[in-house]
Every structure is written in structure tokens, then in C-alpha cells.
Amino acid sequence: MKKGLFTFTSLILVLFISSAATAQDCCVPADANTDLTIDALDVPHFAAVLLDPGGAEAQSFCSSDLNADGAVDGEDITDFVQALLNPDTVLFDFGPVREDPEAEQIALETLGFSGSLLPSDDLYDLVVQDQALIRASEPFGEFLVNESHSPAWIPNRMIVRIFQGQPRDQYNCLNAFYRVIDETFLVTLGNADWFVVTFPGNLNIRALGMIYQQAPEVELTHPDFIVGRSNAWELTESLLGGYIWNIDDGSFDCEDGCDCHIRYVFESDGEGEVNMLDATTEGGGVCVFPF
Numbered sequence: 586m587k588k589g590l591f592t593f594t595s596l597i598l599v600l601f602i603s604s605a606a607t608a609q610d611c612c613v614p615a616d617a618n619t620d621l622t623i624d625a626l627d628v629p630h631f632a633a634v635l636l637d638p639g640g641a642e643a644q645s646f647c648s649s650d651l652n653a654d655g656a657v658d659g660e661d662i663t664d665f666v667q668a669l670l671n672p673d674t675v676l677f678d679f680g681p682v683r684e685d686p687e688a689e690q691i692a693l694e695t696l697g698f699s700g701s702l703l704p705s706d707d708l709y710d711l712v713v714q715d716q717a718l719i720r721a722s723e724p725f726g727e728f729l730v731n732e733s734h735s736p737a738w739i740p741n742r743m744i745v746r747i748f749q750g751q752p753r754d755q756y757n758c759l760n761a762f763y764r765v766i767d768e769t770f771l772v773t774l775g776n777a778d779w780f781v782v783t784f785p786g787n788l789n790i791r792a793l794g795m796i797y798q799q800a801p802e803v804e805l806t807h808p809d810f811i812v813g814r815s816n817a818w819e820l821t822e823s824l825l826g827g828y829i830w831n832i833d834d835g836s837f838d839c840e841d842g843c844d845c846h847i848r849y850v851f852e853s854d855g856e857g858e859v860n861m862l863d864a865t866t867e868g869g870g871v872c873v874f875p876f
């Protein structure tokens with residue numbers, strides 16, 4: 586069941602990029618007049634595309650092809666009406682609110698640049714299960730009970746650098762599709778304006794950045810990195826099957842990287858069993874270690 590977790594989520598991303606957000610064809614479904622909102626003003630434009638698909642502008646055509654089959658025809662009408670009645674259903678779905686934000690963050694960071702935008706339920710459940718097992722394990726699990734993962738980046742924010750003097754159609758379209766709730770100008774450096782954009786839910790910012798960077802006006806994106814982290818729980822797939830946890834419990838002067846570390850390595854079979862492989866300490870006389 587757990588096998589192929591990462592491969593499967595990568596596949597989802599490839600399908601997503603090819604269908605919804607390649608460089609020139611970002612479009613908001615049902616937004617036939619391409620003003621980046623879905624409302625009654627789109628009806629006559631949708632009707633016009635329906636009557637003369639060959640004469641439609643590319644973005645208007647893309648928005649009108651609700652079922653994404655490459656044609657605008659009678660089969661798109663029901664979905665168009667549904668989109669008008671409930672626009673949220675055709676914009677990006679941030680998925681369920683997770684009960685355990687620590688596990689969600691670890692799962693998001695696990696996915697990486699080429700992973701999916703959201704963790705699967707399987708991945709999220711695996712992190713929840715393994716963290717509980719690790720913290721309950723003998724002999725050192727108790728030392729990790731209060732050592733939470735420090736997020737590497739803020740999961741609902743991204744820094745985007747936009748070239749000056751270019752149309753921002755694709756960037757604005759992506760912001761509409763991903764339901765950006767705030768866009769704040771930061772600074773102009775060189776020939777690029779820097780913005781921080783905020784989303785209404787959490788997602789894999791590194792993979793989202795790869796999608797944004799396909800827009801010609803986007804120079805670069807960055808996660809909103811967090812400095813001064815103390816702890817890191819990192820999950821990777823084991824070459825032997827199962828999973829490996831590398832846990833860095835850092836302390837003392839963590840503003841510029843901690844001076845003291847306890848590094849644990851656990852293996853997990855993904856089915857309810859974890860074993861500690863290693864626990865080492867690193868640091869000088871200022872460090873106080875529990876073992």
C-alpha cells in the first residue's frame with residue numbers, strides 16, 4: 586500500500602503541469618472573458634466560444650474547455666454552469682485541513698521540487714504514525730517527545746520575482762487559480778520586482794515555485810525560509826524498501842545553525858514498526874546531552 590508513494594505523487598504533478606499550468610496556457614476554468622473572475626459576465630463569452638471555437642482567443646478557449654478534452658462543445662456546458670454556481674470547485678483545491686500541523690509540514694517538505702503540491706493521505710498518515718512510534722520507542726524516544734520539527738519554510742507563502750516591463754498575464758492567472766489572498770510588494774532589485782504572495786491553505790511551495798517559474802515574466806521564486814531552526818525531522822524512502830528518518834535535535838545558539846546536535850536515524854517499515862539505527866551527539870563543552 587505504501588510502496589510507490591513518492592512515484593505516484595510525482596506522476597500527479599506531471600499530469601497537473603501538462604493540463605493546467607504550462608507556460609502559455611494558464612487559464613482560470615469558466616473565466617471565458619479572461620478577467621480572472623468567474624461570474625455572469627463570462628456567459629456571453631462562453632457562448633461565443635461555443636458557437637465559434639476556432640475564432641476564440643487561446644486563453645478564452647482554454648477557460649471554456651471545462652472538461653479539458655481539447656474541444657469546446659456541448660459537453661462543457663454542464664461544467665460551465667456548475668462553475669458559475671460555485672466558482673471554488675474549479676479553482677485549486679487545498680484539500681482537507683490536517684489535524685497535525687507538524688506532520689503536515691514534514692509531509693510537505695518531503696515532497697520536494699518534483700513532488701505533488703499536496704501530500705497524499707497515505708504520506709500524511711505515515712508521518713503521524715511514525716512520529717508517534719519514534720517518540721514511544723526505547724531507549725531514546727522520550728527525548729524526542731518535546732522536540733518538534735522546525736518548519737523549513739512557511740507553507741502558505743511564496744516569494745516571487747517578476748521581471749519589470751513584461752505583461753504579467755500568466756503570473757496573475759496563476760495567482761487567481763491558486764486563490765492568492767494577499768500580494769505584498771517587497772522590493773525592486775535589478776530588473777525584477779519582488780512580491781510575497783499568500784495562499785488560503787498550505788501546499789508544497791517548492792513544487793509550486795516550479796510551476797510559477799514556467800511563466801515567462803517570473804524570474805525566480807523562493808519559499809519564505811525560516812532562519813534559526815533548531816530541529817529537523819526528514820523522511821526519505823529507503824533503497825531497501827520502507828523509510829528512513831533522519832532527525833536532528835539541535836540546541837544552543839540556533840540563530841545561525843545550532844552549536845549542539847543529537848542526530849538520530851530510524852528506519853520504518855511504513856506498517857507500524859520503527860527501529861533506531863543510530864544516535865550520535867555533536868558539539869563542544871557548552872552542550873548538554875541526555876545520554
Ligand SMILES: [Ca+2]
Nearest residue numbers: 616620622623
Ligand atoms: Ca471572468
Ligand SMILES: [Ca+2]
Nearest residue numbers: 650652654656
Ligand atoms: Ca471540452
